[in-house]
Amino acid sequence: MRNSLGALALGVTLLLGLGSAGAADKTYAVVVKAMDNPFFDLVRDGCQKAAKEIDGAECLYIGPSSHTEADQLRIIEDLLSKGVAAMAISPSNAPAVANLLKRRKPDIPVITIDADVLAKDQAVRASYVGTDNYELGVQLAEQLKKAKPGGGTVCLIMGGPAADNINQRAQGSRDVLAGKKGVERLKGEGGWTEIAGCPLYTNDDAALGVQMMADVLTANPTLDAFIAEGGWPQFAPQAYAQLTDQYLDRIKSGKLAMMVADTLPPQIQALKEGRSHVQVGQRPYEMGYRAMFVMHDLVAGKKVDPTVYTGLDTCTAETADTCLKK
Structure with missing residues (x-):
């Protein structure tokens, strides 16, 4: 209220x-x-x-x-x-x-x-x-395929469920990972599977995005990748750093791939610190x-x-x- x-x-x-x-x-x-x-x-x-x-x-x-x-x-x-x-x-x-x-x-x-x-x-x-939101999702997924050519489990991070720009990005990512267009949810296509409980809808709330990521990682400690279709978790840089500190070895080794949209200054800093692998930035x-x-x-x-x-x-x-x- x-x-x-x-x-x-x-x-x-x-x-x-x-x-x-x-x-x-x-x-x-x-x-x-x-x-x-x-x-x-x-x-x-x-x-x-x-x-x-x-x-x-x-x-x-x-x-x-x-x-x-x-x-x-x-x-x-x-x-x-x-x-x-x-x-x-x-x-x-x-x-x-x-x-x-x-x-x-x-x-x-x-x-x-x-x-x-x-x-x-x-x-x-x-x-x-x-x-070009579809293309942004495509680029995030192409970078993930380079990092993990064998596929794996993935969780998409979204904004609001009715935001068409974010939905377009998610479609671009799914199409690339699946190797075909029109996939509504990855269920093994192209070697990729979206885990239960995902995508995460943050409603553009940075703190909520970090908490949702934490909950997913607790429930899925061997998760292979996040694709954040927007930069929300990183818009709370201290909370994001505290979360990724717990998984930094997995992230830096490439076991947990982090592909994130946007390139605001705190996000570039997170990239330099090894808290993500790729940032695809808008302007x-x-x-x-x-x-x-x-x-x-x-x-x-x-x-x-x-x-x-x-x-x-x-x-x-x-x-x-x-x-x-x-």
């Missing part, structure tokens, strides 16, 4: 500014899944940098204080009622956000950022700016930066690409100092 009230209070505080006399007609809102997720801090930074380069533009960075699907929907509703020039949304619940937009039929440009709506609903948005700063220009072009009546992929960076311990895009 406290997180929910905090998110709504934040929404009210920010939206009050939209009704002021000085509110810019170039107020572009970026609605994220959770403002306590450090990944989205970089989206915010990119958005704010672009706002300084676009004459008269304002970046309104907003979202629930923590991952709460209902609060995000209320914030979107409030923004549509109060009025902004354009909106970029990272949907926590892809079908629910699409249904809201179908019902409201906004007369402003709406795009998605970081996470998209389902393919059947893409008419509700003008463009998607972010990662959240570029997402926020480019989304602002896409919204600006749409407001100006210009055509934009329906998909703007921002790229990936694959990092290993050997390339950790040089792998990230500058």
Whole structure:
């Protein structure tokens, strides 16, 4: 309840500014899944940098204080009622956000950022700016196959069950490990089996992600691999370090493979310390930066690409100092 009230209070505080006399007609809102997720801090930074380069533009960075699907929907509703020039949304619940937009039929440009709506609903948005999520899952799995060509047992770590971007990553990973497309759960295909109790749905909660990993490892001490389709456990770096300290020998020897999405600074440090084997990074700063220009072009009546992929960076311990895009 406290997180929910905090998110709504934040929404009210920010939206009050939209009704002021000085509110810019170039107020572009970026609605994220959770403002306590450090990944989205970089989206915010990119958005704010672009706002300084676009004459008269304002970046309104907003979202629930923590991952709460209902609060995000209320914030979107409030923004549509109060009025902004354009909106970029990272949907926590892809079908629910699409249904809201179908019902409201906004007369402003709406795009998605970081996470998209389902393919059947893409008419509700003008463009998607972010990662090729299926490809991210593919790269994580390809790295795992290199590390463990004989297969084994694996546990996937996810965010929210209705987040389409994470589901796409999981599908990419499963397809690669299985050696064929459309596998809903690995049951020996390609030599890989998903263990009971997985995937883990963290709901973007870093501490919960670490605790879930700990529980899995206690119950499955010979687990061969984790694929974290997002960086959530590593977003709690101290807790993640304390957990991996207990299994560091297995990790460094390669008996327990750790393939993790995202490349925030604490994650690169974990990679250097041998607490993971591969980090496949998105470019959240570029997402926020480019989304602002896409919204600006749409407001100006210009055509934009329906998909703007921002790229990936694959990092290993050997390339950790040089792998990230500058």
